[in-house]
Every structure is written in C-alpha cells, then in structure tokens.
Amino acid sequence: MKIAFIGLGIMGREMALHLAKHDVDLTVYNRTQKDFSELKKEGVILAKSVQDAVKDADIVFSMLSTPEAVSEVFMKEDGALTFMKSNAIWADCSTVNPSFSKEAFKKAKAHGIRFLDSPVSGSKPQARNAELIFFVGGDKAVLDDVEPYINMMSKKLIHVGDTGKGTSLKMLVNVMLAQSMLIFSEAVLFGEKMGIDKDFLLDLLPGLVVSAPFTKFKAEGIKKDQYDVQFPLEWMHKDLHLAALTAYEVNQPMYIANVAKEVYASAKKQDMARLDFSAIYRYLEQSK
Numbered sequence: 042m043k044i045a046f047i048g049l050g051i052m053g054r055e056m057a058l059h060l061a062k063h064d065v066d067l068t069v070y071n072r073t074q075k076d077f078s079e080l081k082k083e084g085v086i087l088a089k090s091v092q093d094a095v096k097d098a099d100i101v102f103s104m105l106s107t108p109e110a111v112s113e114v115f116m117k118e119d120g121a122l123t124f125m126k127s128n129a130i131w132a133d134c135s136t137v138n139p140s141f142s143k144e145a146f147k148k149a150k151a152h153g154i155r156f157l158d159s160p161v162s163g164s165k166p167q168a169r170n171a172e173l174i175f176f177v178g179g180d181k182a183v184l185d186d187v188e189p190y191i192n193m194m195s196k197k198l199i200h201v202g203d204t205g206k207g208t209s210l211k212m213l214v215n216v217m218l219a220q221s222m223l224i225f226s227e228a229v230l231f232g233e234k235m236g237i238d239k240d241f242l243l244d245l246l247p248g249l250v251v252s253a254p255f256t257k258f259k260a261e262g263i264k265k266d267q268y269d270v271q272f273p274l275e276w277m278h279k280d281l282h283l284a285a286l287t288a289y290e291v292n293q294p295m296y297i298a299n300v301a302k303e304v305y306a307s308a309k310k311q312d313m314a315r316l317d318f319s320a321i322y323r324y325l326e327q328s329k
C-alpha cells in the first residue's frame with residue numbers, strides 16, 4: 042500500500058514519523074517547508090505539491106488545523122480529491138465538526154474516494170509515543186483497510202459509528218477538556234486569593250477526585266509559568282466554536298461551553314493563540 046500524509050504540524054509530523062518507522066511506503070506534504078529532517082532520515086518522500094503527494098496513494102491521511110484548511114486542501118475545484126486514485130481512502134484526522142465530515146464524505150464519494158473521519162484524542166506527547174486514541178466514523182470495511190496503519194500511531198481505536206460519529210465524539214471530549222482546564226485554573230486562583238499557597242494547590246488539587254487527571258501535567262507548567270505549546274489555545278477556541286455551531290444544528294443548549302468559548306476567545310486576543318491551551322490560567326491570572 043502507498044500512503045500519503047498531509048499536514049505536518051505539531052501532531053502530523055509525529056504521526057507520520059511512526060508510519061515511516063514501520064517502513065511504510067510514505068509520501069508526505071506540508072504547505073510550508075520546515076525542518077523535516079527526522080522524517081527525511083527515515084527515507085520519507087517529501088512531495089512538493091499536494092497533487093504529487095496523493096496521486097498514487099491508496100490511503101491519504103490528513104491532519105490539518107481547521108475545516109477551512111481541510112476544504113482548501115481537499116475539496117476545492119483543484120483540491121487533492123481531484124488527483125486521488127479512484128477507490129483510494131481519505132482518513133481525515135483533523136478535528137472538525139460532524140456536519141463538515143459528512144460534507145467531506147459526500148465530496149469524496151462524488152470523486153469515487155472512500156472516507157473516514159478519524160480524529161484523535163491525546164496531544165503531542167501521546168502522538169510522539171504512539172499512544173493516541175482514534176475515534177473513527179465511517180464504514181467498517183473501509184476502516185479494516187486503514188486499521189493496520191492507525192495501529193502504528195495509536196494505543197486504541199474506537200469505531201464510534203457511521204460518518205461524522207468520530208468527529209462528534211472528539212468534539213464532546215474537547216468541550217470537557219476546555220471546561221476542565223478553565224475550572225481548574227479558576228479554582229487555583231480562587232484559592233490563592235483566599236491565602237492558600239499556589240504550589241500547595243497545584244500539587245494537591247490534581248490528585249483529588251474532583252479534578253480531571255490531565256490537570257496533573259498542566260499544573261507543572263502553571264507552576265513554572267511555562268506554556269510551551271502542545272495543544273494550541275487557538276485550536277481549543279476553534280473546537281468550542283465548532284461545538285457551538287453543532288449545538289445549534291442539533292438544537293441543544295450548551296450553557297457552560299459557550300461561556301468557556303468566550304474566555305478562550307479573549308485569551309486568544311491577548312497574544313496567547315500559539316501558547317498551550319493551559320495558558321488560560323495565565324489569562325485569568327492577568328485579568329484578576
């Protein structure tokens with residue numbers, strides 16, 4: 042099988058590297074030329090255009106930032122779908138909204154391409170250690186062809202259901218992640234205001250049952266005021282925006298998630314877009 046991987050950002054480059062280390066026949070493409078020496082060392086072909094990357098591929102993975110980026114690269118008139126082989130598979134790992142995934146499925150089908158929405162749970166360290174969890178929507182028979190390659194990048198694969206169900210599950214997971222980070226940050230700042238030592242709180246709170254387990258790792262960054270990007274704050278805001286759109290489509294109120302969305306929007310305006318999303322603590326701290 043020939044595999045293509047499109048989008049070598051924080052996540053994509055780590056994921057592609059696992060395919061390369063398993064000796065997969067791999068061609069990759071990124072819009073901007075950067076230092077991809079790790080991939081080159083593994084003998085990966087770096088295509089100069091998306092057309093070159095996908096034209097011979099049996100499976101094309103994509104890991105792009107937003108629905109707009111996915112649409113531009115794949116779905117516009119001279120997008121990747123027009124160059125892909127008939128009956129090839131497009132597995133979109135980007136975090137997008139379910140209605141967008143359904144649209145992508147339709148466009149792919151019109152080009153004779155099979156489609157899976159296959160977003161991932163986990164961040165840069167999990168991508169680096171092949172410990173991602175894939176949430177897949179689409180036909181099981183299509184997934185069977187892609188599964189061996191997903192397994193190279195992950196510790197778990199969940200086939201959630203038909204098209205759009207992978208991105209649906211991913212969306213609600215990120216809604217919880219965004220809010221948990223905000224709740225934790227607000228509680229620590231509240232404790233400090235009441236005179237409790239910050240480091241004491243950052244050590245204690247993540248171990249209590251009321252905290253989400255991931256806050257243990259984020260607390261270490263908060264202690265050092267270090268927010269080196271793993272999951273960019275701008276993409277957390279994007280995910281909350283997409284959740285709000287989806288909530289409208291399915292006629293479901295999302296009270297707290299919409300409040301969280303606006304807090305992340307404000308932090309993004311304060312030059313925090315490319316910090317880790319845990320910098321929401323710094324934003325609240327500066328606003329107190």
Ligand code: NAP
Nearest residue numbers: 048049050051052072073105106110135136164271272276
């Ligand atoms: P990132 O580092 O910002 O990378 C984004 C990628 O999209 C880059 O390869 C970028 O290319 C490409 N891109 C953006 N707009 C494009 C366009 N118009 N045309 C072509 N390429 C374009 O983001 P990331 O953290 O890897 O995240 C990628 C996706 O995974 C997002 O949907 C994110 O929500 C999701 N996700 C991220 C994490 C995480 O912890 N980071 C975890 C799970 C899921 P350039 O290099 O040319 O800009």
